[in-house]
Amino acid sequence: MAKDLEKAQQVVRSFRKVNKALYRLLREEAEVLDATVVQILVLRVLSQNPNIGLNELAERLQLGNSTMSGVVDRLVSAGLVVRERSHEDRRSLTMRLTNEGKAKQNEAFGDDSFLVERLSRILEIPGEDLEHLLRIHDQILEKWRQGDDKEEESKSSIVSEI
Numbered sequence: 001m002a003k004d005l006e007k008a009q010q011v012v013r014s015f016r017k018v019n020k021a022l023y024r025l026l027r028e029e030a031e032v033l034d035a036t037v038v039q040i041l042v043l044r045v046l047s048q049n050p051n052i053g054l055n056e057l058a059e060r061l062q063l064g065n066s067t068m069s070g071v072v073d074r075l076v077s078a079g080l081v082v083r084e085r086s087h088e089d090r091r092s093l094t095m096r097l098t099n100e101g102k103a104k105q106n107e108a109f110g111d112d113s114f115l116v117e118r119l120s121r122i123l124e125i126p127g128e129d130l131e132h133l134l135r136i137h138d139q140i141l142e143k144w145r146q147g148d149d150k151e152e153e154s155k156s157s158i159v160s161e162i
Helices: 002-032 037-048 054-060 065-077 099-109 114-124 127-161
Strands: 081-085 093-097
Touching (some): 002 037, 002 114, 037 054, 037 065, 037 081, 093 099
């Protein structure tokens, strides 16, 4: 059991190192652009998905709606994003990049950007290894989801007995 725990801790440490290195790259690029990491990620998502709502944007970036709302407010104030009434549902707001927002997004993620050049180094890893890595990531997420489902089932059965 102790050996299993050590192996799991090694995996977690590896993820943390990779996550920290990725965040450092994103932070360096964001600083050059006078933005935050979340702001440049929002610009990226909006460039790929114009006219989406706050809920979908928050979901795509795995952030809460209140956090996302604050980020969007700052991007609107900076003139990078515009909120508009949805054409399909006049009650909801959608967002899209302004021309300035498109330019800033292109600075961060354009073909000749520092960030894209650094991130594309991952592609030097043989394709088969990358595919294997992605499959393993999916397996890990599935195992954790299964654990969450079992925990929810356990909570439900306890609640039903009360």
